[in-house]
Amino acid sequence: MNELIKNSIKWSISIAVITFVLAAIFSIASNGILIGVSWTYGLLVVLFIVLIGIFFDMIGIVAAAANETPFHSMASRKIYGAKHSIRIVRNADRVASFCNDVIGDISGIISGTAAALVVIQIAQSAGLSSASPAEYAINVGLTSLIAALTVGGKALGKSFAISYSRDIIFRVGKVMQFLEERFPSFNH
DSSP: OOHHHHHHHHHHHHHHHHHHHHHHHHHHHHHHHHTTSOHHHHHHHHHHHHHHHHHHHHHHHHHHHOOSHHHHHHHHTTOTTHHHHHHHHHTHHHHHIIIIIIIIHHHHHHHHHHHHHHHHHHHHHHTOOTTOHHHHHHHHHHHHHHHHHHHHHHHHHHHHHHHTHHHHHHHHHHHHHHHHHHOGGGOO
């Protein structure tokens, strides 16, 4: 079998397993946070999950849009984060897949689930019966709002990412180097 196909299959299986584990962790964490809290706090949690999705979507776009050339001179001058920035750009397909598909999609799914819990909390606090027209309206309204914030935020993030790809990659490279120095197992 072609080496490219073998590597693609390995990557796909690895990313599927990582997605499963991260989705379970995020789901357990968000459900654990949302149980027994007010709907306003729950709504803030949902918005935070949406922001995570937007942020990681932007990082995925940046990885694909950035040019590695400016980082070579920085790396030759041993500027902190430059080598990691090069690594991000060289692995743009994997970075984009992880950030956009794994984290971005998990955030979308978890924010939808969390929004459903918030709708239930709103309905209960307002004394609405299950499946009432008011609960239905709240469900449609909140779901639409979350979708609009997600899509609008990602559109804004993409514009920002393409315009400032070098600066953003460099900052991400610095964070990656910092994490790798503090947590050696974080490498790769």
